[in-house]
Amino acid sequence: MRASTPVHYLSTPTPTPPHKGGGEKKNAMNEKTDITLNINGRDYPIRVEPRKTLVDAIRDDCGQTGTHIGCEHGVCGTCTVIVDDEAVRSCLMFAVQAAGKKIRTVEGLADGDKLSVLQQAFIDNHGLQCGYCTPGFLMLATNVLEKYPQIGDEDLTDMLASNLCRCTGYQNIIKAVRAARDQIRGNAST
Secondary structure, rough: OOOOOOOOOOOOOOOOOOOOOOOOOOOOOOOOOOEEEEEEEEEEEEEEEEOOOOHHHHHHHHOOHHHHOOOOOOOOOOOOEEEEEEEEEOOOEEEHHHOOOOEEOHOOOEOOOEHHHHHHHHHHHHOOOOOOOHHHHHHHHHHHHHOOOOHHHHHHHHHHHHHOOOOOOOOHHHHHHHHHHHHHHHHOOO
């Protein structure tokens, strides 16, 4: 069926009139704002557009490149960080939303040269291959083990299923987190 009126795909856009007061209309999403992100106990005063994601601000503006960017849709979990004691997908949060909150990234897990129990467990149990998803798994598991040190195997496996890894069969990741959980439990009882 043919349209009765011809469709023009290449047409000249209609000019938009300037807003009252003359001059060009400003786009609020392009205007930068000053914020301070507190990452691993250190303040980073930065200037960002309101639409900039937390993961982009952490990496580009604060120089903390341990947090990786994956799907940018909140599906893979690669960008997981801890904000005010909650694991969040930093690709789904704007940097301005995190201003004034405590942000923990993978760079904050080690104590100087001493790796966290979980980091060491990933090494000891071969819980990584390419390592791209590892920071997200480490931050998710850190948050869960801090909140629920008595978490059972089934719940632990369900929790880890929320992050994606394309290299492993997940078995060594699960094994590493279980080993860390068991070590943390053992340390707490002594």
